[in-house]
Amino acid sequence: MARLNDHYLKLRAGYLFPEIARRVRAYTEAAPDQAARVIRCGIGDVTEPLPAAAREAMHAAVDELGERGSFRGYGPEQGYDFLREAIATHAYQSRGVEVAADEIFVSDGSKCDTGNILDIFANGANRTAITDPVYPVYVDTNVMAGNTGPADASGAYEGLLYLPCTAANDFVPAIPDEPVDLVYLCYPNNPTGATATREQLQAWVDYARANDTILLFDAAYEAFIRDPEIPRSIFEIPGARDCAIEFRSFSKNGGFTGVRCAYTVVPGELTALTSAGERKPLHPLWSRRQSTKFNGASYVVQRGAAGLFTDQGQAEVAALIDHYMANAALLREACQQIGLPVYGGVNAPYVWVGCPEGVDSWGMFDRLLQQAQVVVTPGAGFGAAGEGYFRISAFNSRENVEEACRRLRQALG
Amino acid sequence: MARLNDHYLKLRAGYLFPEIARRVRAYTEAAPDQAARVIRCGIGDVTEPLPAAAREAMHAAVDELGERGSFRGYGPEQGYDFLREAIATHAYQSRGVEVAADEIFVSDGSKCDTGNILDIFANGANRTAITDPVYPVYVDTNVMAGNTGPADASGAYEGLLYLPCTAANDFVPAIPDEPVDLVYLCYPNNPTGATATREQLQAWVDYARANDTILLFDAAYEAFIRDPEIPRSIFEIPGARDCAIEFRSFSKNGGFTGVRCAYTVVPGELTALTSAGERKPLHPLWSRRQSTKFNGASYVVQRGAAGLFTDQGQAEVAALIDHYMANAALLREACQQIGLPVYGGVNAPYVWVGCPEGVDSWGMFDRLLQQAQVVVTPGAGFGAAGEGYFRISAFNSRENVEEACRRLRQALG
Numbered sequence: 096m097a098r099l100n101d102h103y104l105k106l107r108a109g110y111l112f113p114e115i116a117r118r119v120r121a122y123t124e125a126a127p128d129q130a131a132r133v134i135r136c137g138i139g140d141v142t143e144p145l146p147a148a149a150r151e152a153m154h155a156a157v158d159e160l161g162e163r164g165s166f167r168g169y170g171p172e173q174g175y176d177f178l179r180e181a182i183a184t185h186a187y188q189s190r191g192v193e194v195a196a197d198e199i200f201v202s203d204g205s206k207c208d209t210g211n212i213l214d215i216f217a218n219g220a221n222r223t224a225i226t227d228p229v230y231p232v233y234v235d236t237n238v239m240a241g242n243t244g245p246a247d248a249s250g251a252y253e254g255l256l257y258l259p260c261t262a263a264n265d266f267v268p269a270i271p272d273e274p275v276d277l278v279y280l281c282y283p284n285n286p287t288g289a290t291a292t293r294e295q296l297q298a299w300v301d302y303a304r305a306n307d308t309i310l311l312f313d314a315a316y317e318a319f320i321r322d323p324e325i326p327r328s329i330f331e332i333p334g335a336r337d338c339a340i341e342f343r344s345f346s347k348n349g350g351f352t353g354v355r356c357a358y359t360v361v362p363g364e365l366t367a368l369t370s371a372g373e374r375k376p377l378h379p380l381w382s383r384r385q386s387t388k389f390n391g392a393s394y395v396v397q398r399g400a401a402g403l404f405t406d407q408g409q410a411e412v413a414a415l416i417d418h419y420m421a422n423a424a425l426l427r428e429a430c431q432q433i434g435l436p437v438y439g440g441v442n443a444p445y446v447w448v449g450c451p452e453g454v455d456s457w458g459m460f461d462r463l464l465q466q467a468q469v470v471v472t473p474g475a476g477f478g479a480a481g482e483g484y485f486r487i488s489a490f491n492s493r494e495n496v497e498e499a500c501r502r503l504r505q506a507l508g
Numbered sequence: 509m510a511r512l513n514d515h516y517l518k519l520r521a522g523y524l525f526p527e528i529a530r531r532v533r534a535y536t537e538a539a540p541d542q543a544a545r546v547i548r549c550g551i552g553d554v555t556e557p558l559p560a561a562a563r564e565a566m567h568a569a570v571d572e573l574g575e576r577g578s579f580r581g582y583g584p585e586q587g588y589d590f591l592r593e594a595i596a597t598h599a600y601q602s603r604g605v606e607v608a609a610d611e612i613f614v615s616d617g618s619k620c621d622t623g624n625i626l627d628i629f630a631n632g633a634n635r636t637a638i639t640d641p642v643y644p645v646y647v648d649t650n651v652m653a654g655n656t657g658p659a660d661a662s663g664a665y666e667g668l669l670y671l672p673c674t675a676a677n678d679f680v681p682a683i684p685d686e687p688v689d690l691v692y693l694c695y696p697n698n699p700t701g702a703t704a705t706r707e708q709l710q711a712w713v714d715y716a717r718a719n720d721t722i723l724l725f726d727a728a729y730e731a732f733i734r735d736p737e738i739p740r741s742i743f744e745i746p747g748a749r750d751c752a753i754e755f756r757s758f759s760k761n762g763g764f765t766g767v768r769c770a771y772t773v774v775p776g777e778l779t780a781l782t783s784a785g786e787r788k789p790l791h792p793l794w795s796r797r798q799s800t801k802f803n804g805a806s807y808v809v810q811r812g813a814a815g816l817f818t819d820q821g822q823a824e825v826a827a828l829i830d831h832y833m834a835n836a837a838l839l840r841e842a843c844q845q846i847g848l849p850v851y852g853g854v855n856a857p858y859v860w861v862g863c864p865e866g867v868d869s870w871g872m873f874d875r876l877l878q879q880a881q882v883v884v885t886p887g888a889g890f891g892a893a894g895e896g897y898f899r900i901s902a903f904n905s906r907e908n909v910e911e912a913c914r915r916l917r918q919a920l921g
Contacts, residue, residue, distance in 0.1 A: 096720035097689040098630035099780040103793050110799065140581035145573040153808065157566045160558040160766065163905065168553035168765035203616050203768075203806070210801030214652065217511035218631065235800045239627065276510040307509035352581035353573065353807040355616075367512040380516050386523065387648045388623035393616070393809050394766040395566065492576065 102241045107250055111231055111476035112138050115460070122464050132468040134499045136426075139285065139445065139488045141350045142495075143418060145399075146411035149349060152402030156395040170391040173382060174201025174358070178397045181404040182358055186343070192330045198360050198378065200385055201400075203392045205315050205344040205357040209279075210236040212311060212340065212359070214388070215380040217370065218242065221276035224256040226268050228286050228477030228484075230313070233279040249479050259480040260287060266438060266447070267291050270298055274306040280329075281313035283320060286477045286486045287447040288423075288439015290325045296332045303338035309367065309377075310339040315357075318348035318416055320442045336362040340377075347444065347490075348412050349403045356392055356400040419444050422496040423489035429500035430487070433507045444489040447474070451507065459485050467502035515654045520663055524644055524889035525551050528873070535877050545881040547912045549839075552698065552858065552901045554763045555908075556831060558812075559824035562762060565815030569808040583804040586795060587614025587771070591810045594817040595771055599756070605743045611773050611791065613798055614813075616805045618728050618757040618770040622692075623649040625724060625753065625772070627801070628793040630783065631655065634689035637669040639681050641699050641890030641897075643726070646692040662892050672893040673700060679851060679860070680704050683711055687719040693742075694726035696733060699890045699899045700860040701836075701852015703738045709745045716751035722780060722790075723752040728770075731761035731829055733855045749775040753790075760857065760903075761825050762816045769805050769813040832857050835909040836902035842913035843900070846920045857902040860887070864920065872898050880915035 115137050123130035159165040173179070179196040187194035202208050209232055219241045225233050237243055237255065244253025251257060256275050258268035266289035280299060282291040291299075303310050312329040320327050329339045341360040345351035361381045366374045391397075402408050423440035430437045436449035450459045456473035463469045463485075474484030489496070528550050536543035572578040586592070592609040600607035615621050622645055632654045638646050650656055650668065657666025664670060669688050671681035679702035693712060695704040704712075716723050725742040733740050742752045754773040758764035774794045779787045804810075815821050836853040843850045849862035863872045869886035876882045876898075887897030902909070 096687075097722040097780040098633045099782060099788060099790065099793060100628050100630050101783050103628065103796060104782065104788070106796065138582070142576070142579065142581065144576050144579050145570075147574065150570050150574050153570045154567060157558075157563050157570070160763075161560065161563050163555070163557050166555065166557050166763075166766075168555065168763075169551070170766055204803045206803045207801055215513050215516065217513050218654075220511045232800060239797070239800065241631075274509075309510040350573075350579075350581075352803075353579075353583055355803060355806040367510040369512060369517065370514050375512060375517070377512065380512060383516060383519065384652070387645060387652065388620055390617045390619045390765075390768060393768040393806055395808060396806050 100239065102239050105238050105243065105245045105252070106235055107246055111472070114476070115470065115472065118461070119464065119470055129468055133470060134468060134491070134495045135470045136487045136491060136499055137470040137472045139347070139490055140352050141347060141490050142492055143350060143415055145350045145354065146403060146408055146415070148402040148405050148408030148411055149354070149399040153395050153399040156398035160394070167394050170394055170397070172386045172389055172391045174199065174391060175394070175397050178401045181401050185404045187328065187330070190327070192328050193336070194330055194360055194362070198362055200359045200361065200381060201392050201397060202357050202359060202389065203355040205313065205342045205346070206232055208342050208357060208359045209233060209311065209313060211384065212381070213237065213240045213242070214384050215377060216277065216367070220370070222254070222256065223277045223279070224258055224271060224275040225279050226281070227257040227259050227479060228474060228481030229279070230281060230285050231477065251479060257478070260289065261480060262436065262438070265289060267295050270302045275308055277309050277311060278303070279311045279313065281315070283316040283443035284439070285316065286445055286472065286474070286481065288443035288445040290320065290442045293324065293326050293332065296326055296329060300332045300334045300338060304334055307368070308338065309365070310335070312339050312341045314341055315344040316347055316443055317343065318412065319420060319444050321420070322442055325442055330360070330362070336364045338365070340365065345400050345403060348416060349400065350415060351400070354396055354399060356396050418493070419489045422491060422493065425496050425500050426487050426489060429503050433504060435507070440489065446487045446489065448485055448487060450483050450485060456482055456485055463503070463506065467506040469499045469502055513652065515652050518651050518656065518658045518665070519648055520659055524885070527889070528883065528885065531874070532877065532883055542881055546883060547881060547904070547908045548883045549900045549904060549912055550883040550885045552760070552903055553765050554760060554903050555905055556763060556828055558763045558767065559816060559821055559828070561815040561818050561821030561824055562767070562812040566808050566812040569811035573807070580807050583807055583810070585799045585802055585804045587612065587804060588807070588810050591814045594814050598817045600741065600743070603740070605741050606749070607743055607773050607775070611775055613772045613774065613794060614805050614810060615770050615772060615802065616768040618726065618755045618759070619645055621755050621770060621772045622646060622724065622726060624797065626650065626653045626655070627797050628790060629690065629780070633783070635667070635669065637671055637684060637688040637691045639692070639694070640670040640672050640892060641887060641894030642692070643694060643698050644890065664892060670891070673702065674893060675849065675851070678702060680708050683715045688721055690722050690724060691716070692724045692726065694728070696729040696856035697852070698729065699858055699885065699887065699894065701856035701858040703733065703855045706737065706739055706745065709739055709742060713745045713747045713751060717747055720781070721751065722778070723748070725752050725754045727754055728757040729760055729856055730756065731825065732833060732857050734833070735855055738855055743773070743775070749777045751778070753778065758813050758816060761829060762813065763828060764813070767809055767812060769809050831906070832902045835904060835906065838909050838913050839900050839902060842916050846917060848920070853902065859900045859902065861898055861900060863896050863898060869895055869898055876916070876919065880919040882912045882915055
């Protein structure tokens, strides 16, 4: 009798973004004349055209596949050398960070990688810490893997260590005073837009090395960091190669949310323990996982990603980042003028805003939807400590952002 | 102290295709003048140009992404409706098979899907049966998930039920005389090229329904079936919607091994048991798995796959299948003339050949490499029951296949 994975039944039904979509649908069905006015600043999805450097590379790759002499079938599961080498050079080595091409695993997305990474760890035997608020995928994949008990009434899962991020700690959590085995960190942060200083990241690396903890470092938004003092990679921190895996993506810098390409760095030095207490490197395990359960990202897509590293591609990526960061500045300014507490949006594409006195996250969501036809993300959807906040995404056209700012001022000013 | 997944350490080091690559490399390094002569009929990778219908659709999709008005970011994790509906209509409903668009989950590959599907089952609580010989991914992913003990000296993993496929049973295994929870079936078969009759598949469905077994049916090669009496889908068999998941791919029919697109069908009726013995549908579990750990196949790739369902696309796919099947006929003929026992290659792109008296699979591999510079796949690499056979892939140019046939006749005739 086939048995299903019971852990799935612990998952709370209302995943955040489907619930948002449901409420928007209900609203526009009830007020169809308002439907066209809705401006979506909820989910962090890019809106601007794919860079020409990527498109040209993709067109050329499609043409290559049309000729028998240049046709390519199965590629290396870990990614083509042309892309792994471009990443190693441009994303790391040119910035003085030691990451080799063969430590880079190209994939079809960071969501996949941050979820699948649990495959190489012992399910049920590791204690996991996450920040609160948090990107829901880290939590849900730990639930699926059996690393938690059931959720309580507040939605917190038994067995997870929640690290609250609040205005008091500038949304960078304190180092835990107990050992944990896996810690998810995301800087620049989704959802709060917070960044971590070199000293803060050094403290995490020191903790991880002292406790044999693995840091799962999500750097999907590193391209939005403007302050040269803020690390863009965990591997800028001495000792991180012993204790960290880094996830990066072309989604938000290159506009690849629909094209799908990302990569994960597993340093050669990184180890974990067997149940017998033997220390083994993780690189071969992830390599085996990817070779067995993945067949490489699309050749056409990998060529597109490599196109982003040309001079033209780098200039186009910089222009995209400029565009979204100017949006973030406008959104910050509008919320500040209204008199709300505003965080993030400086080295990150997310603006994290405190709700007015007496309004909770979902109340604010409903109010902005109904009064301003602006869709935001309720902070409580990212965890209990997100209650009282909402997130505005800067991923939009300038026109939409300017209009959203006008309406926010009108509804809340 | 982070603990790794010990089950990975049970995996045997020599995955088949890397070992083949190693031996080919060693040979060509020792005999560099022969390197250019090597003809690869080992791994089942397509060689012919990507159909124009797919390329044109991909070019158009890339252009769409270059305009803000038609730009698309995140798509539905389960696939775009345009592709799910095309699959439902063309691959199933037009053949009288009941599969709805929302039962189809588009992905980036069947290797991924056949591996990831174990996520929704209870690891360690299900007994799995596989055929022998078998596509190694089914075995390795069960090892990784903790559904087996260690391998014995012959490479067989404790806890798996191996179903031997031999000339005596026409390479379709007997129904087990004990209950199992999960069974992997692949027809047309990789590696033997065998197909299963309607009666044989009905017997599997009856067994599965009687024992609450899930059939994991890999139909990646269904397009190669020419005989109208042979089912192309498990869902042609009455009762299969209660007990089967089907995996299909655009890799081998549309030449998508490098482009990456596949799909998995999970019928609404399909259920499995919780540990408490409650019966629950699997469709929501797989949907949740894909929503949480996957972000949809590339938009460009999905447009390419949909292009294969146009009239032009269908004609181009048919021409590709014709091409590879004519290759298979030539390879069959050559091996028959040599006097070797020949199987498969009629409704499948793989020809399964018995070794001459006294030569084992790897011996044959080495001999063909050294004497004919033809790379085949040793049957023993697919399991103990594959010993004494080798597989020749029909995925090649006509020129290469004709030359390979000449050399096989010369070396073995």
